[in-house]
Amino acid sequence: MSALRRYIDKIKPNVEEGGKFHLFKSTFEAFETFLFVPNTVTKSGTHIRDAMDMKRTMFLVVIAMIPALLFGIWNTGYHHFLALGIDASFWEMIWYGFIRVFPIIVVSYVVGLGTEFVFAQIRGHEVAEGFLVSGMLIPLVMPVDVPLWMVALATVFAVIIGKEVFGGVGMNILNPALTARAFLFFAYPSQMSGDAVWIGGLRRGMETVDGFSGATILGQAAQNNSEFVNGIGEAYSSWNMFLGNIPGSIGETSTLAILLGAFILIATGVGSWKIIFSVFAGGAVMGLLLNTFAVNEFMEVPFWEHLLLGGFAFGAVFMATDPVSATQSERGKWIYGFLIGFLAILIRVLNPAYPEGVMLAILLMNVFAPLIDHYVVENNIRKRLKRAKVQA
Amino acid sequence: MTDKEPLFSAKNMKLLREPLGASNPITVQVLGICSALAITVKLEPSIVLAISVLVVMAVSNVVISLMRKIIPPRIRIIVQLVVIATMVILVDEVLQAYAYDVSKQLSVFVGLIITNCIIMGRLEAFALANKPWPAFLDGVGNAFGYGMILILVAFFRELLGSGTLLDIQIIPKAIYEMGYVNNGLMVLPPMALIVVGIFIWIQRSRNKDLIEQK
Numbered sequence: 001m002s003a004l005r006r007y008i009d010k011i012k013p014n015v016e017e018g019g020k021f022h023l024f025k026s027t028f029e030a031f032e033t034f035l036f037v038p039n040t041v042t043k044s045g046t047h048i049r050d051a052m053d054m055k056r057t058m059f060l061v062v063i064a065m066i067p068a069l070l071f072g073i074w075n076t077g078y079h080h081f082l083a084l085g086i087d088a089s090f091w092e093m094i095w096y097g098f099i100r101v102f103p104i105i106v107v108s109y110v111v112g113l114g115t116e117f118v119f120a121q122i123r124g125h126e127v128a129e130g131f132l133v134s135g136m137l138i139p140l141v142m143p144v145d146v147p148l149w150m151v152a153l154a155t156v157f158a159v160i161i162g163k164e165v166f167g168g169v170g171m172n173i174l175n176p177a178l179t180a181r182a183f184l185f186f187a188y189p190s191q192m193s194g195d196a197v198w199i200g201g202l203r204r205g206m207e208t209v210d211g212f213s214g215a216t217i218l219g220q221a222a223q224n225n226s227e228f229v230n231g232i233g234e235a236y237s238s239w240n241m242f243l244g245n246i247p248g249s250i251g252e253t254s255t256l257a258i259l260l261g262a263f264i265l266i267a268t269g270v271g272s273w274k275i276i277f278s279v280f281a282g283g284a285v286m287g288l289l290l291n292t293f294a295v296n297e298f299m300e301v302p303f304w305e306h307l308l309l310g311g312f313a314f315g316a317v318f319m320a321t322d323p324v325s326a327t328q329s330e331r332g333k334w335i336y337g338f339l340i341g342f343l344a345i346l347i348r349v350l351n352p353a354y355p356e357g358v359m360l361a362i363l364l365m366n367v368f369a370p371l372i373d374h375y376v377v378e379n380n381i382r383k384r385l386k387r388a389k390v391q392a
Numbered sequence: 393m394t395d396k397e398p399l400f401s402a403k404n405m406k407l408l409r410e411p412l413g414a415s416n417p418i419t420v421q422v423l424g425i426c427s428a429l430a431i432t433v434k435l436e437p438s439i440v441l442a443i444s445v446l447v448v449m450a451v452s453n454v455v456i457s458l459m460r461k462i463i464p465p466r467i468r469i470i471v472q473l474v475v476i477a478t479m480v481i482l483v484d485e486v487l488q489a490y491a492y493d494v495s496k497q498l499s500v501f502v503g504l505i506i507t508n509c510i511i512m513g514r515l516e517a518f519a520l521a522n523k524p525w526p527a528f529l530d531g532v533g534n535a536f537g538y539g540m541i542l543i544l545v546a547f548f549r550e551l552l553g554s555g556t557l558l559d560i561q562i563i564p565k566a567i568y569e570m571g572y573v574n575n576g577l578m579v580l581p582p583m584a585l586i587v588v589g590i591f592i593w594i595q596r597s598r599n600k601d602l603i604e605q606k
Contacts, residue, residue, distance in 0.1 A: 147571055161586060165593060187577035 008032055029126055058132040060270050064261035065136050065318065071257040072250035073097035076144045079247055080200040082230070085209035100200045101250055104139040104151055111152045112138070115159040119168070130169035130176070130324075134158065137177035137318060140251025141311065141359075142184075143197040150188055154180040174366045175325045178359055185359070193355070195219060198247035216247045218310045221298045222352035241308035252314040255307075262317040271321040274330065275337040279316035282341025283307050290349055298349050306345050315344070315358035325366040329376040336372055340365045399525065407529045411537035413599070418541040419592045420602060423509040427501055428542055429584040435558050437497045438546035440487065442539025444502060446532065448479040449511050453531030456519040463520075472515045473506070480505045510538055545587050553578030 015028040077093025080100075088096075112131045120127040138155055162179035163172040185192045199214040217228045217236060228236040230246070240246055244254025252258075265271030287303025294300040306312065320326060320340050327336040340361045347357030354360060417423045431437050452475045456463075463471050484502045487495040495502065505511070514534050519527040550556055552575045555563035563572070577583045596602045 149571070150573075165589070183577060186580060186582075187575045188573050189576060191573065 055129045055132075057270055058129045060268050061133045061265065061318070062136050064264040064270075065140060065251065067257035067260040068140060068251040068254060068314065068318075069101075069136070071244055071254040072140065072252075073101050075245060075253055076100050076200045076250065078245060079198070079214075083199050083201070083208045083212050083214070096200065100144050101139065103148055104142055104144075104146070104250070105136070107148050107151045108138040108155050109135040111155045112159055115156055115164075119159075119164050123168075125168060130163070131159065134176045134180075138180050140314070140318075141177060141181045141249050143192060143249055144200045145197045146184070146191055150184055150191060154184045157183045170324055172324055173370075174363055175319055175322045178319055178363055178366075181359055182363060185356070198249070214247055216310070216355070217241065218348065218355040221301055221309075222355050238302075238305055238308065241305060249311060249314075252311040255313045258313045258317050265317065265321065271317065272323075272326070272333055274333040275321050275326060276316050278334045278337030279312075279320050279341040279344075280307055282338035282343075283312060283316075283345050284341070285338075286342045286345035290345065298352070301349075303345075306348070310348065311356055311358045312341075312344060315362050316341070319358075319362050320365075325369060327369045327372050327376075329373050332369070332372045332376045335376075336365055336369055339368075404526055404529050407526055408533040408536075411530075411533040412540060413537075413595075414601065416537045416541065416595075417510045417513075417534050418538055418588065419595050421510075421513075423513060424538055425585075425588070427504065427508065428538075428545060428588060429581045431498060431501050432542060432546040432549055432584050433553065433579055434497070435543065435546045435550045437494055438542045439539075440491060440494045441498060441501060441505075442535070442542050444483045444487065445505055445508065445511070445538060446535035447483055448476060448505055449514065449531040449535040450528055451531075452476050452479050452511065453514060453519040453527040454524045456515050457522060457524040457527035460520050460522075468516075468520065469512075472512060476511055476515075477506050510534055541588065541591065544591065545584055548587055549578045549584060553583075 012028070012032075074090075074093055074097055076097035077088065077095065078097075080096050081088040081093060109131075112135045116127055116131050135155075138151065138158070142151060158176040158180035162174050162176040163169065166172050181192075191197060195213060195215040197214075198216055215223075220228050230236060230240075236246060242255045244256060246253050262271065262276055266273045266276070283306055284303050287301075287306045290299045291303055301309075316337075320337060327333050340358075342361075343364060344358040344361035347354055347360055349357075351357070411417060415421065418425065418428055427441065431441055452472070455475050456472060459471070480503065483505070484495070487498070487502060514530060518530045522530070547557070550558075551562060555561060555568075555574050575583075
């Protein structure tokens with residue numbers, strides 16, 4: 001450790017003011033603070049500091065995503081061999097999933113951090129840690145068969161248009177990872193939706209067992225099927241949807257793994273339980289309403305299954321709770337979360353052209369978050385003013 | 393009319409040049425956005441609309457400037473509208489006669505030139521108070537500034553969204569075979585907004601005068 005410290009101290013003068021490589025100051029600082037806790041002290045005012053700086057916060061979120069990632073890797077392999085009709089062992093499934101998922105993660109991190117570093121150099125600010133989370137979220141919301149160059153393009157778009165134009169980490173209006181997904185969804189619909197993209201290898205014309213279909217459950221529901229089946233025609237139960245051995249984006253299928261992540265986020269205080277809870281509540285209310293007034297098969301899908309399907313749980317736990325793009329006020333979080341769940345199911349069921357209503361609902365409420373905060377604050381001011389007058 | 397000004401004096405050239413950059417109607421004044429978003433999917437209609445706006449703007453600026461002393465101030469907006477509407481109808485008729493396909497693609501947007509805020513804005517702000525020649529230059533300058541952005545946006549949107557320019561295939565087949573796919577978002581209106589936004593961003597980072605003081 002001390003050898004590393006000495007080495008960093010040795011190259012430090014080069015990037016200080018007037019040094020040879022001053023241009024790369026922010027790059028250097030990013031690596032230095034990654035390795036060591038910075039020794040800068042606050043110069044003015046009274047502050048309370050603890051060890052939870054931004055890097056540690058972001059890292060906890062990445063840890064919380066690991067169950068979903070591991071499950072996604074297994075699930076990729078599982079569906080690949082299911083389509084091939086081969087009885088593969090657990091480790092063969094893991095290995096296949098790994099060689100398909102790992103490149104997407106690498107592309108997302110390399111391209112995203114590259115863009116971040118370039119911007120940090122041009123604008124002379126520090127490299128912020130925000131991308132540590134986005135870089136993991138982006139692969140988890142991609143279908144496994146997405147071409148890598150599309151991941152790269154979407155990542156660049158998300159970092160520049162989703163974040164840097166607004167002033168960088170902490171200033172963005174929209175969730176960057178969802179911006180990346182929305183970009184691909186509208187730009188390349190045939191690579192991002194449909195029946196063929198969710199199973200590793202299917203889009204490249206792999207030989208499958210007869211009659212294999214890669215349709216997701218939501219895809220089947222949009223066709224007004226009442227019985228949901230897997231690729232070879234076996235029926236799915238709600239339990240399958242909860243465990244997550246169903247086709248879908250890499251990290252979104254397993255509600256169980258996502259709830260593990262939610263537990264980590266809530267226990268460490270990084271994610272707001274109010275948002276997570278109210279998203280599920282909003283989804284359940286809308287689901288119940290649709291069940292009550294059901295006129296087609298899709299509207300009759302039981303409301304609890306909606307909470308297990310598609311990206312609902314993933315969006316609620318990892319996307320809606322993004323502290324930058326969510327509401328800041330505590331009462332606002334209830335409203336914000338509830339409307340996300342409510343709108344997500346509404347879009348999902350009533351507009352089958354967009355089976356992934358969760359993405360659109362979260363992006364929409366991201367835009368409305370400042371407005372919700374404004375009215376919560378205004379309301380509070382009004383209430384307190386009234387109280388003050390009565391006592392005077 | 394005391395001292396004769398040369399036709400292309402520095403002041404007059406400024407009228408022509410400013411709207412291309414520092415007071416561009418779209419990227420700086422953010423006027424005429426609706427048509428910039430709606431018809432820039434392809435290059436051809438954008439060029440035609442740019443030319444149409446150029447004609448309407450140049451002529452109506454001159455006409456209003458000639459009449460500036462006899463227009464009663466209280467009904468000036470109506471007079472301006474009548475002049476613009478006459479020009480737009482003429483342009484529309486010419487387009488329908490000689491460029492029917494494009495005219496159909498542009499559909500209502502030719503008619504909507506009447507409501508293009510840039511034209512009304514220049515008539516109010518400039519032609520009503522200036523002589524015909526500067527008014528003409530002002531109209532041409534602003535129409536160029538508007539058309540330039542329109543054509544640039546359409547260039548990127550058609551190239552990336554359809555792989556063509558003026559309906560001629562530009563991106564070679566070989567690249568498609570390697571897995572390249574046209575960007576469907578480029579064809580949708582939101583992307584026009586983002587492309588215009590990127591232009592504004594580039595322009596402001598080069599010209600610091602445009603950045604608002606906090």
